[in-house]
Amino acid sequence: MHIELLTIGDELLDGMTVNSNAGHIGRALDALGHRVMRVTTVRDIPAEIEWAFRAITARADVCITSGGLGPTVDDMTVDGLMAVAGVGFTHDDVAWANIVRRYADRGVALQDIPPQNIRQARRPDGGELLYSEVGTAPGVALTVGRCRVFCTPGVPREMKWQLERYILPALGPSPGDWIRRIVRIALVGESSAEVKVLAAAVPTEVEVGWRAIDSEIEIKLRGPAEAVLAAEQQVRAALADEQIGEHPDLATATLAACRARGWHLGAAESCTGGELGGAITNVPGSSEVFNGSIVAYANTVKMGVLGVDPAIIETYGAVSEPCAAAMAEGARRALGVDIAVSITGIAGPGGGSPEKPVGTVCFGFAGPDGTRTETRWLRGDRALVRRYAVAFALNGVRRHALA
Amino acid sequence: MHIELLTIGDELLDGMTVNSNAGHIGRALDALGHRVMRVTTVRDIPAEIEWAFRAITARADVCITSGGLGPTVDDMTVDGLMAVAGVGFTHDDVAWANIVRRYADRGVALQDIPPQNIRQARRPDGGELLYSEVGTAPGVALTVGRCRVFCTPGVPREMKWQLERYILPALGPSPGDWIRRIVRIALVGESSAEVKVLAAAVPTEVEVGWRAIDSEIEIKLRGPAEAVLAAEQQVRAALADEQIGEHPDLATATLAACRARGWHLGAAESCTGGELGGAITNVPGSSEVFNGSIVAYANTVKMGVLGVDPAIIETYGAVSEPCAAAMAEGARRALGVDIAVSITGIAGPGGGSPEKPVGTVCFGFAGPDGTRTETRWLRGDRALVRRYAVAFALNGVRRHALA
Numbered sequence: 091m092h093i094e095l096l097t098i099g100d101e102l103l104d105g106m107t108v109n110s111n112a113g114h115i116g117r118a119l120d121a122l123g124h125r126v127m128r129v130t131t132v133r134d135i136p137a138e139i140e141w142a143f144r145a146i147t148a149r150a151d152v153c154i155t156s157g158g159l160g161p162t163v164d165d166m167t168v169d170g171l172m173a174v175a176g177v178g179f180t181h182d183d184v185a186w187a188n189i190v191r192r193y194a195d196r197g198v199a200l201q202d203i204p205p206q207n208i209r210q211a212r213r214p215d216g217g218e219l220l221y222s223e224v225g226t227a228p229g230v231a232l233t234v235g236r237c238r239v240f241c242t243p244g245v246p247r248e249m250k251w252q253l254e255r256y257i258l259p260a261l262g263p264s265p266g267d268w269i270r271r272i273v274r275i276a277l278v279g280e281s282s283a284e285v286k287v288l289a290a291a292v293p294t295e296v297e298v299g300w301r302a303i304d305s306e307i308e309i310k311l312r313g314p315a316e317a318v319l320a321a322e323q324q325v326r327a328a329l330a331d332e333q334i335g336e337h338p339d340l341a342t343a344t345l346a347a348c349r350a351r352g353w354h355l356g357a358a359e360s361c362t363g364g365e366l367g368g369a370i371t372n373v374p375g376s377s378e379v380f381n382g383s384i385v386a387y388a389n390t391v392k393m394g395v396l397g398v399d400p401a402i403i404e405t406y407g408a409v410s411e412p413c414a415a416a417m418a419e420g421a422r423r424a425l426g427v428d429i430a431v432s433i434t435g436i437a438g439p440g441g442g443s444p445e446k447p448v449g450t451v452c453f454g455f456a457g458p459d460g461t462r463t464e465t466r467w468l469r470g471d472r473a474l475v476r477r478y479a480v481a482f483a484l485n486g487v488r489r490h491a492l493a
Numbered sequence: 494m495h496i497e498l499l500t501i502g503d504e505l506l507d508g509m510t511v512n513s514n515a516g517h518i519g520r521a522l523d524a525l526g527h528r529v530m531r532v533t534t535v536r537d538i539p540a541e542i543e544w545a546f547r548a549i550t551a552r553a554d555v556c557i558t559s560g561g562l563g564p565t566v567d568d569m570t571v572d573g574l575m576a577v578a579g580v581g582f583t584h585d586d587v588a589w590a591n592i593v594r595r596y597a598d599r600g601v602a603l604q605d606i607p608p609q610n611i612r613q614a615r616r617p618d619g620g621e622l623l624y625s626e627v628g629t630a631p632g633v634a635l636t637v638g639r640c641r642v643f644c645t646p647g648v649p650r651e652m653k654w655q656l657e658r659y660i661l662p663a664l665g666p667s668p669g670d671w672i673r674r675i676v677r678i679a680l681v682g683e684s685s686a687e688v689k690v691l692a693a694a695v696p697t698e699v700e701v702g703w704r705a706i707d708s709e710i711e712i713k714l715r716g717p718a719e720a721v722l723a724a725e726q727q728v729r730a731a732l733a734d735e736q737i738g739e740h741p742d743l744a745t746a747t748l749a750a751c752r753a754r755g756w757h758l759g760a761a762e763s764c765t766g767g768e769l770g771g772a773i774t775n776v777p778g779s780s781e782v783f784n785g786s787i788v789a790y791a792n793t794v795k796m797g798v799l800g801v802d803p804a805i806i807e808t809y810g811a812v813s814e815p816c817a818a819a820m821a822e823g824a825r826r827a828l829g830v831d832i833a834v835s836i837t838g839i840a841g842p843g844g845g846s847p848e849k850p851v852g853t854v855c856f857g858f859a860g861p862d863g864t865r866t867e868t869r870w871l872r873g874d875r876a877l878v879r880r881y882a883v884a885f886a887l888n889g890v891r892r893h894a895l896a
Contacts, residue, residue, distance in 0.1 A: 103529040105520025106702055106713065109512050112534070126506040128541070131532035136542070138531070272580025299509055310509065328889055357788075363774025364767030367788040371766025373844055374875060382794040385760075385770040385786035387779075388828075395787070395798065424798055425791075439777055472777060 091264070093119065094150040096131040096142050098167055099244055102131050109251055110157040118253060120312075123264030134158060139170030147174060147237040154257060157244035159227040161207040167241050168230055172214050175234045179212040182228075186408065189226045209350050220256040229256065240338035260470035271322045273309045275332040276340045276485050290328040292321045304480070306340055311464050341369045341376075345483045347491035348429070350378045353457075356419040356425030357383035358396055358432040360408065361451065366433060366480045381425045386417065396420030409434050411452050411463035418454030419461055429457040429490060431483045435468075437475045451479045455486055494667070496522065497553040498532040499545050502647055503595035505534050514559045514652055521656060523715075526667030532870055537561060542573030549780045550577060550640040557660060560647030562630040564610040570644050571633055575617050578637045582615040585631075588622050589614035592629045623659040627651050660678065665769035674725045677711045678735040679743045679888050693731040699724045709743055709884070742774045744779075747887045751782045751832070759828030760786035760888060761799055761820040761835040763811065764854065768885045769836060770849035784828045789820065799823030812837050814855050821857030822864055832860040832893060838871075840878045854882045858889055 095115055101107040109131060116126045128145065132138040139158065145310045146153045158167030172179060189210060189434050210227050213219050220229030220240070225248040230241040240257045242249040287309060292298055296317050299310035309325060311318045326333065337343035348355050357366050367383035370376050386392040391409055393400055398416040414484045417432035435451025442448035449468045454461060464486070498518055502655040504510040512534060517725050519529045533549065535541040542561065549556045561570030575582060592613060596606050613630050623632030623643070628651040643660045645652040690712060695701055699720050702713035712728060714721045729736060740746035751758050758770050770786035773779050789795040792811055796803055801819040809815045820835035838854025845851035852871045857864060867889070871881045 091547060102516070103519050103532065104518065104523040104702065104713075105516040105518070106711070108516040109532075113505070113508040113511045115508070116506050118508045125536075127536065129506065129512075129532075129534035161773070286770075299504065299507065308509070310507075323814060342800070358857065359767070359770075361774075362771070362782075363779075364770025364786050364788060365774075367762075367767025368765070368771045368879075371764075371788075372879075376766075377790055380766075381791040382798070383767050383786075383788035383790075384798070385767060385788060386772075387770070387774060387786075388784040391785040391828055394829065397784075411640075425794055426797065473775065477776075 091124060091152060091261075092150045093124055093126050093152040093154070094146050094179060095126055096146060096153055096155040097129065097131045097244075098134065098139060098142075098155060099131075100134050102132055102157070111244065111246055114246065115154055115156070115253060118258060121259070121270060122258065122261065123266065123268050123270070124261060132329070134164045134166060134168060136166050136173075139166050140173050143170050143174040143234070143239070147234040147239065147459060150237050152261065153239045154253075155241045156249045157211065159229070159241060159243040161204060161210055161226070163206070163354060165209070166214060168209075168214065171230065171232060171234070171239060171241060175214065175216075175232060176219075177215040177232075179214050181208075182213040182219055183213050184221060185213070185228045188228070192226050201353055202232060220249055220252045222252060224251045231256070231260075252294055265321065267315045268313060269315045269318050270310060270312045271318055272336045273311070273322065273325050273329065274337075275307050275309065275329050276334050276488075286328045287325055290321075290324040293317050296321045305312065339373075340481055340484045340488070342373050344488040344491070345370065345373055345379045347488045351428075351491050353379070353428035353491060354381050354426070355362055355379050356381045356421050356427035356430040357483070358392075358421035358430060358454075359383055360387060360392070360417070360432075360434040361384050361437040362433050362476050362479050362483075363387060365476055366431070366483055369480050369484065373430075381427050384417075384421050392417060392420075395424065397423070407446070409436055409446055409450055410466060411454070414452040414454035414463050415456070415461045416454075418456035422456040429455065429487060431455055431487050433479050433483050435475070435479060437472045437479075439472060449475050451475065451482070453479075453483055453486060455490055457490055494527060494555060494664075495553045496527055496529050496555040496557070497549050498529055499549060499556055499558040500532065500534045500647075501537065501542060501545075501558060503537050504508070504535075505560070506536055514647065514649055517649065517653060518557055518656060521661060521724055522664070524663065524673060525664065526669065526671050526673070527664060537567045537569060539569050539573060539576075542569050543576050546573050546577040546637070546642070550637040550642065553640050555664065556640055557640045557656075558642070558644045559652050562613065562632070562644060562646045564607060564613055564629070566609070568612070571612075571615055571617065574633065574637070574642060574644060574696070575637060578617065578619075578635060580618040580620075580635075582617050584611075585614050585616040585622055585849060586874070587624060588616070588631045591624060591631070595629050623655045625651060625655060629652045634659070634663075670718045671716060672718045672721050673713060673715045674721055676714070676725060676728050676732065677737045677740075677742075678710050678712065678732050679737050679746075679884060689731045690728055693724075693727040695724045695727065696720050709737065742776075742885045743884055743891070745776050747891040747894070748773065748779055748782045750891045754831075754894050756782070756831040756894060757784050758782050759784045759824045759830035759833040760886070761795075761824035761833060761857075762786055762788045763790060763795070763820070763835075763837040764840040765836050765879050766790060766887075768879055769834070769886055772883050772887065784830050787820075787824050787827060795823075798827065810849070812839055812849055812853055812855055814868060816855070817855040817857035818859070818864045818866050819857075821859035825859040832858065832890060834858055834890050836882050836886050838878070838882060840875045840882075842875060851879050852868050854878065854885070856882075856886055856889060858893055860893055 105326040217232030227243040229252040296313040334343045364385045397420040422430035432454035438448035620635030630646040632655040699716040737746045795801040800823045825833035835857035841851035
């Protein structure tokens, strides 16, 4: 099945908005075994939208669009589709009632609804509307020639809702026994992971894909079911230490490992400035495990709140394993936790020296069995060094809890 | 000038990678007054790449590609371009020397360089290479018919470097007197900002664009120079309170306002879990102003480290203005700062009640002139409530410092 996406909007072409919708749809289809063949992005110009619909409906079996379903005159997707299909429209009472209700929920009376919203209640002749429960814009489904066209709004939340409610069920899983499996790993450079996967001798009929999300990597295996399942076993064996397991991300995996031990977790952060706490508390329910973090950016806070001995900072510097150890122990004490992790490093761009270049980060882990420290030299800009440091700290806690 | 982008790679179509390169190039061109007309994304399949080059070079003046310049057999961009142009290639000594040197820097000897890397030293006949100082893959420039084609790597850092070094200078600014101006504002819902901008009666020849970045909004004005400058004045007047000014983001603006007062800044965070500290320390040089933050996720930490009176939590709850005031005062004391901001709220999805629904967030500002508190009811999911809370806290500090 030849599937194409059409994303519509000046903001995508001017770089005001990243085209995350195309990625989301591609990923959702890929999970069903379908593949998006091409993505085309055009401006909010009637001639451009018509050109795209004409070209795509002539060659594709399925066309999914996003954008241009709003109420304003810039929203031309339905007009373009109707022009290419050569059809008119009728006013749809259900769609209009939904629009009226959504305005009423926000306290807007019927007579105060912007008149242009009535454009969102147009149903192209021969087509169906994909009624929305999360916005005023219904989607549209219409067959043009041999091509089934689905139009969704550009607002990601509304697009995703319609995709899951209407479009994915309409497409169903791809015929054939191809499957996709994903192995999620933490904090291994892509190249070293690649070497390990290749060493695991994945059979050639299995496609291997990568997706790096900050400091986590998803390895995607796709192909005939039997070969993929065998390859998955091989890859999991080769990467046993780095796997996050079945958890959606490293922070969730770390919290689960602590919870399994009955541990409460705390932190002391310098160069990450609170990002470690932010990553942990991004997980709903993290309060059952996580007590808090001392963001000790200034040395006075390291000494005053965490109780780091000034002599340690004078002798070894704030970015040192002795300081990381003292920070972790101070956080364990101040926060009343079972295990505390500390991060102190040089994220850059300034602050580096020949002995301690930018990217030098020291970690401390203070737990029931004492304190351990490690130093890493992380590569990347300020943001990347901080993200890697957060991931390394989380993974260290996870490993301590699993040990 | 008709400009199109071509982005190449299975990972873009399968949603393993978001197509941020297209957005980046669009934004860079827009800043010069150029507009990207269309973006096409195709798979790493020779026939697809050739189809795209054939179609785009027949209709565009400029085609900029990204992706498919790596050393492996999946990297087919140059092959596709040469096939459509009908040209061969010669080995380029400068490009090869660059590849050898980059490997040598990583301790790889000549005989250990993967043999397929020699593909990256191919210079299409009649074209030029865009030598890279940040990667092994040179870009390619070649004129096909009336279309000037520029090929860049898919790695964002390498693409950006070649774009700025070679392609933007080659295009130069767009002829004509169209200009773009951006007004950056904090923490106003897009719709309310829109109302204010419309109320400012922007002349119709000025295009108004929006870009929401978390809780900041960029308003883009584009059109004839005179009208845009007049519109910018109107918009700035209408949005005087919300403007971040000339700073790149709200955290930077907040730090600058504190620095101007000679203030040191600290924080106490509950529901944001460290994200406020993370946002502040994302700014290089923030250590001159920011001492640290106490992430008091558990009530025991609010009491133990921040010294919040247990009676306050028992009487009013942890999400209350009295608790926010006590947290801010405790942080001001513990961190030794001039102004401390506190955040305590219910980010969801759990924890809400009829009196304090999800999204209820209390803020405290403890400064040299005493302590003030505020409560906000923020809308959105957990991540959005947290981001808005961080922005509201930053903006509150900024306004205190400017007062």
